[in-house]
Amino acid sequence: MAFIPHTPADVEAMLATIGVSSIEQLFDEIPASLRVKSLDGVPVELNEMQIGRLMSERARIDGRPLCFIGAGAYEHHIPAAVWALTTRGEFYSAYTPYQAEASQGTLQLIYEYQTMMASLTGMEVSNASLYDGASAVAEASLMAVRANRKSKSLRILVPRTVNPTYRRVAVSTAGNQGLRFEDVPHAPDSGVTSLDALKKYEGEDVTALVIQQPNFFGQLEDVDALTDWAHAKGIFVIAVVNPTSLALLKPPGEWGSSKGADIVVGDGQPLGVPLSSGGPYFGFMTTRMEYVRQMPGRIVGRTVDLSGREGFTLTLQAREQHIRRAKATSNICTNQGLLVTAATIYMSLMGPVGLERTAVASHASTKELVSALAGVKGVRRAFAGPFFHESVLLLDRPVAPVLTSLAKRGILGGLDLSELYPELGYALLVCATETKTLSDIDSYVAALGEAVQAVRAA
Amino acid sequence: MSNVPPDLQYTKTHEWVRTLPDGTVEIGITDHAQHALGDLVFVEVPEGGRTVTLGEPCAVVESVKAASDVYSPVAGEVTLGNPVLAAEPEAVNNDPYGKGWLMRLRPTKGAASGEFMGADAYLKLLQTEAG
Secondary structure, three states: OOOOOOOOHHHHHHHHHHHOOOOOOHHOOOOOHHOOOOOOOOOOOOOOOHHHHHHHHHHHOOOOOEEOOOEEEOOOEEEEEEHHHOOOOOOOOOOOOOHHHOOHHHHHHHHHHHHHHHHHOOOOOOOEEEHEEEEEEHHHHHHHHHHHOOOOOEEEEEEOOHHHHHHHHHHHHHHHHEEEEEEEEEOOOOOOOOHHHHHHHHOOOOOOEEEEEOOOOOOOOHHHHHHHHHHHOOOEEEEEEOOHHHHHOOOHHHHOOOOOOOOEEEEEOOOOOOOOOOOOOOOEEEOOOOHHOOOOOOOEEEEOOOOEEEEEEEEEHOOOOOHHHHHHOOOOOOOOOOHHHHHHHHHHHHHHHHHHHHHHHHHHHHHHHHHOOOOOOOOEEOOOOOOOEEEEEEEEEHHHHHHHHHHOEEEEEEEEEEOOOHHHHOOEEEOOOOOHHHHHHHHHHHHHHHHHHHHOOO | OOOOOOEEEEEEEEEEEEEEOOOOOOEEHHHHHHHOOOEEEEEOOOOOOOEEEOOEEOOOOOOOEOEEEEEEOEEEEEEEOOHHHHHHOOHHHHHOOOOOOOOOEEEEOOOOOOEEEEEHHHHHHHHHHOO
């Protein structure tokens, strides 16, 4: 399908029709004080040759550092075929096609994606994706309020071990719709959410509990105990998961002793989407069939045409805003069709075995990294207990200058947690995926030894 | 022509109301409404115990092509949402005045009630809308 932009004549005709003199006039209501007049370091106008040159010069300045930062976005090897296929003309649109008769290939791909995500998370139904992992948590919270009809409180418990960015986005998105997001502290020694911390909610009306596995610190939560605690009180369980980890860990559909998590969300970036300054990534969401009508986002279904031939089409659309308007399950309809295409191709190429090998190798890398780094003078592990492919280290001096010193040595050493978690002290979150070799880890260990020496102890 | 039983009260938004012997009222959508919506695939009814105001959207009927709200024709407390409809939404199509009722309410004493009409007036309304 061709997407043809408006010509200047089209634009003029449209402006004339609505009686507006310029496109700029449509933005009149944005006060001048909020407008960006110029962007530092961004030239006004460059041709393609010039911009290509500028970008490669700037990329050279960035260099190719070794990245040990995770914290929600992870560097994985992406087979070359993934993006070679994704960027073919037949797929190369970010938009979900409404016209089934012109879009069978795309629709089938989304259907396969949904099947894979449902299977990976152990749930019955998946939507066609959401904007990103953070907004998926906001959407899951709103969905829990609609679906958990026994609860009237609109209270969502969000342990401190959930990605803090996700919590902030959930508050921004749903906070003004009456939802209250309440922090639950983590256990200081293990870095996980304990049942003790939840005791104060016994006997109170709570709508949902968010459980992130592995949690933001990389630690493994006792998801069975947490799920059972919540379900015994009629509290919905919103699982936030890393899709790669599901090749090894119990899928949320099997958490607890009875029915598993109620809604599963997460960021799909680890499935074939490269790291790029925070996005574009994509969010995923799966649930059980009994809640499908409360689920936001598009869903593709398989059906047959009049002659009995298999076909694919958008389904259950009465949830969506083009039909339900203000009462739709969501009015944030952004999904990430192109990234879902890449993820589907990535999962197809990896298969369950490939994904499991990626997860095992990432876990092994991180184990190696953490035990080596904890051997550096002035560095120790923050938490006991199992982790997946991330872990928190405690330094005996401020983290920021150490990271700056590491960056000068070509190493992105991790995420400084001191602003997000001041209670942890000088804490550093590190990650190593299958992309990191033993020699990469050795380089980091040597560089950290030097960097710690270079920074004066507190 | 739509089936319009003589013993019920009707609203302009195509709900019907039946007063039961215990003083509660049973509410559903009319034969005309179910026909206009087409085959229903999902019906959401309110939970018992919920308080609804006059005109508040309190149930949703969804067909393959649209989802519509059902507005409460009286203020009161829901005593029961029809439990049959979760598994059998087509009961609203097949038997809109019987098995396909949506909810039962205990009207709030002294609260203003909506404007109802009898079967004759409702039939006339349908003729006007069709004309």
